[in-house]
Amino acid sequence: DVKVTQSSRYLVKRTGEKVFLECVQDMDHENMFWYRQDPGLGLRLIYFSYDVKMKEKGDIPEGYSVSREKKERFSLILESASTNQTSMYLCASSHSGQETQYFGPGTRLLVL
Amino acid sequence: SQQGEEDPQALSIQEGENATMNCSYKTSINNLQWYRQNSGRGLVHLILIRSNEREKHSGRLRVTLDTSKKSSSLLITASRAADTASYFCVPSGGTSYGKLTFGQGTILTVHP
Numbered sequence: 001d002v003k004v005t006q007s008s009r010y011l012v013k014r015t016g017e018k019v020f021l022e023c024v025q026d027m028d029h030e031n032m033f034w035y036r037q038d039p040g041l042g043l044r045l046i047y048f049s050y051d052v053k054m055k056e057k058g059d060i061p062e063g064y065s066v067s068r069e070k071k072e073r074f075s076l077i078l079e080s081a082s083t084n085q086t087s088m089y090l091c092a093s094s095h096s097g098q099e100t101q102y103f104g105p106g107t108r109l110l111v112l
Numbered sequence: 113s114q115q116g117e118e119d120p121q122a123l124s125i126q127e128g129e130n131a132t133m134n135c136s137y138k139t140s141i142n143n144l145q146w147y148r149q150n151s152g153r154g155l156v157h158l159i160l161i162r163s164n165e166r167e168k169h170s171g172r173l174r175v176t177l178d179t180s181k182k183s184s185s186l187l188i189t190a191s192r193a194a195d196t197a198s199y200f201c202v203p204s205g206g207t208s209y210g211k212l213t214f215g216q217g218t219i220l221t222v223h224p
Contacts (some may be wrong), residue, residue, distance in 0.1 A: 048209060090154075102157065
């Protein structure tokens with residue numbers, strides 16, 4: 001079974017803090033994705049990566065950056081957390097050429 | 113990537129009944145996927161149907177696809193309380209890097 005893990009299930013941070021969300025997949029997938037999910041807005045794509053060191057902006061990249069130094073690991077970085085970044089963050093991965101995505105359990109981030 | 117629109121927004125049924133959820137989309141697709149999200153198992157891929165298929169089964173799930181009407185349906189037979197979840201349809205036209213767009217979903221509640 002594909003396994004996608006995220007570093008934390010729940011996280012509480014202060015406004016202005018730098019926040020790192022880590023995602024690791026164990027199936028040698030080329031593609032990795034970060035989404036945020038908010039009530040009434042659904043899942044929105046923040047960033048994705050199709051290879052090591054490669055990244056592409058999604059629909060809402062503002063306020064976020066990402067890092068993919070190793071194939072299995074994709075990090076989402078909030079350079080200076082703000083209260084409007086309080087959300088559920090979901091990581092996913094998929095094989096190149098395939099569109100089925102496998103999701104991690106999510107990180108619920110609260111920024112105070 | 114395009115977004116599917118699920119209908120109804122919410123569905124409430126008794127255990128043992130069948131649940132039908134519908135999906136519409138706007139432009140031609142290569143395939144259409146259904147995902148489920150609940151608090152226990154997170155967001156999980158259920159089934160993928162290709163544009164040249166009309167019907168597909170997986171356990172208690174039956175998916176139909178009508179490309180002429182740009183619509184799909186997901187039928188869950190003999191529903192269980194554990195089927196309580198949000199269900200998302202995700203049409204795909206063969207996007208680069210496997211990007212997907214999720215809609216608001218249908219919230220299914222199965223009462224014991």
